[in-house]
Every structure is written in C-alpha cells, then in structure tokens.
Amino acid sequence: MSPEAPLRRRDGTVDPLPGTRAAFPLSDREGDMAVMRVLAAPRRDMARAGRLSRPLQPFADSLLIDVEVAGRIVLPGAWVRHDALARGTALPPATVGAGDLRPPAVIVGTADAAQLHWGETVWPLDLGGVVAIPDVARAEPHPFSRLRRLTLVAAGRRADIALTLWQAPGFEIPWHDVRLLPRAARWFELAQVPAGMRYADAERAQGVGRARVRP
Numbered sequence: 001m002s003p004e005a006p007l008r009r010r011d012g013t014v015d016p017l018p019g020t021r022a023a024f025p026l027s028d029r030e031g032d033m034a035v036m037r038v039l040a041a042p043r044r045d046m047a048r049a050g051r052l053s054r055p056l057q058p059f060a061d062s063l064l065i066d067v068e069v070a071g072r073i074v075l076p077g078a079w080v081r082h083d084a085l086a087r088g089t090a091l092p093p094a095t096v097g098a099g100d101l102r103p104p105a106v107i108v109g110t111a112d113a114a115q116l117h118w119g120e121t122v123w124p125l126d127l128g129g130v131v132a133i134p135d136v137a138r139a140e141p142h143p144f145s146r147l148r149r150l151t152l153v154a155a156g157r158r159a160d161i162a163l164t165l166w167q168a169p170g171f172e173i174p175w176h177d178v179r180l181l182p183r184a185a186r187w188f189e190l191a192q193v194p195a196g197m198r199y200a201d202a203e204r205a206q207g208v209g210r211a212r213v214r215p
Contacts, residue, residue, distance in 0.1 A: 013082070015041035016063070018096040022088030024144075026069070026152060027160060033069075034151050036088060039077070039100055040064040046120075048212060055108075055117040062141030064103060067151050074154040077102040079141040087144045098210065102199055106139045107187065116191040119199055120208040123191035 020038040040046055042059050052060055059079045067075035103119030114125040117139065142150065152160050193202070203209040 015044050015082075016085060017093070018045060019093040020085065021091040021094055022085050023091055024088040024148065026148065026155075026157070034074075034148075034155075035068045035091065036065045036080070036085065036147070037068070037094055037096070038063055038065055038085065039096055039102075046209075053120045053208065055120050055122055058106075058108075058139040059141055064101070066100065066102070067147070067154075069151065069155045075151060077104045078147065078150065079104065079106075080147050081141045081143050084142070084144040084147055099200075105184065105187070107133050108139045116187055116193070118193075118202055121199075121202040121206050123193055125187060125191050127190065 016038050018038055018040055021035055023033045023035050026032045026034055041063055042052055042056050043061075046052065046056055046064075062079045062081055063085065065075075065078055065080055065084075066073055067078065101119075105116055105118045107125065108115045108117050111127045111133065114127050114133070116123045116125050149161055152158070194205075197205070200210070203211040
C-alpha cells in the first residue's frame with residue numbers, strides 16, 4: 001500500500017500511517033503483550049473520489065487495525081477508536097499490503113431492517129422479528145478497554161477476563177471471517193453470503209472497494 005500524506009483530523013491530530021504499531025498489555029504478567037497494527041485510516045485510505053461509501057461512514061474517525069499475540073494474528077480486522085493507539089507503547093512500523101485489509105463484519109439497523117456490512121459490501125438480513133444483536137456487532141468502533149477483552153477472547157483466554165458479561169458462552173467477535181463463530185455464522189447464512197467467500201471475492205461480486213469500476 002502506498003499511503004498518501006497524513007490526513008489532519010477535525011480535532012487537529014493526524015491519522016497514523018498504515019503499518020504504525022503499538023504494544024499493549026493483556027495482563028500484569030511481564031511480557032504478556034499484544035501488538036496492534038494500523039491497516040487503514042478510512043477517510044484517507046478507503047475513500048473514493050474524496051468520499052467514504054455509506055457502509056464505511058460510521059467509521060470515518062476510527063482506525064482499522066489487526067492484533068497479534070505471540071506471533072499469531074488473533075484479530076484480523078477490528079475498528080477501534082482513534083485514541084486506542086495512543087494507549088499502547090509505540091513500536092517500529094511494519095509493512096501493510098492490500099491483502100491485509102480485512103474489515104470486520106458489523107450489523108446495521110434494527111432486527112426488522114438489518115443489514116450485514118462487511119467493509120463496503122452490504123447484504124440484507126432476514127432476522128425474522130426481534131433478535132438480540134450484541135452491541136459489539138453493531139457499527140461502532142471499539143474503545144481500548146473492549147479491544148483488550150476482544151483480544152483475550154480471540155486468544156482463547158476467557159478466564160483472564162474479570163467481567164462476567166465477557167465470559168458468557170454465547171459471546172461473539174464479529175471479525176472478517178465471522179463464519180468461525182456460532183451466531184455470526186448464522187448471520188452470513190441469513191444474508192446469503194456464499195460459503196467460503198473471502199472479502200476480496202465479496203468486493204468483486206458487488207463491484208465495490210478495490211473492485212469498483214473506474215469511469
């Protein structure tokens with residue numbers, strides 16, 4: 001990826017460049033750390049003709065990141081609030097390629113008119129009435145505290161989380177490949193997203209994102 005010059009936000013801060021990294025602790029144990037890497041700042045890196053597509057607009061002032069623990073990517077894509085990066089310890093930058101851009105899936109709208117937004121792709125969801133959709137699956141960037149909990153759950157460390165809410169057996173993490181998770185897999189089925197479809201395939205199928213037809 002060849003990012004443009006850093007973009008100054010409305011509050012005067014500058015969006016970090018893709019590849020910017022920061023470490024953050026998962027517990028009080030020495031060396032128990034995770035590393036977040038910036039994949040994109042949407043208003044700079046994902047806009048087309050200076051504008052974000054409708055599915056990306058809720059994330060205009062957030063960052064798309066991935067998270068690594070012990071050399072393994074546990075969160076391939078997550079939207080976080082801009083200040084999450086500042087809560088960690090800066091590390092040398094790492095390269096980000098186009099294949100690393102894996103936006104998480106989120107659900108927008110009510111149960112009667114819900115849509116599955118997977119980056120710039122959109123599918124209607126027939127949820128059949130009132131369905132409880134976890135807040136973590138809705139179109140809102142995660143605060144730093146939630147990012148840490150998501151990382152612990154993704155790394156298989158539910159026991160390290162103090163809040164009972166986050167230890168619930170049905171807890172979901174809506175990342176880019178949510179078919180790996182029980183309820184989220186059902187959302188993709190209801191939306192009739194073809195089995196095994198990766199994000200690049202979805203872009204090509206809908207003609208959005210990197211597959212958008214240029215005039």
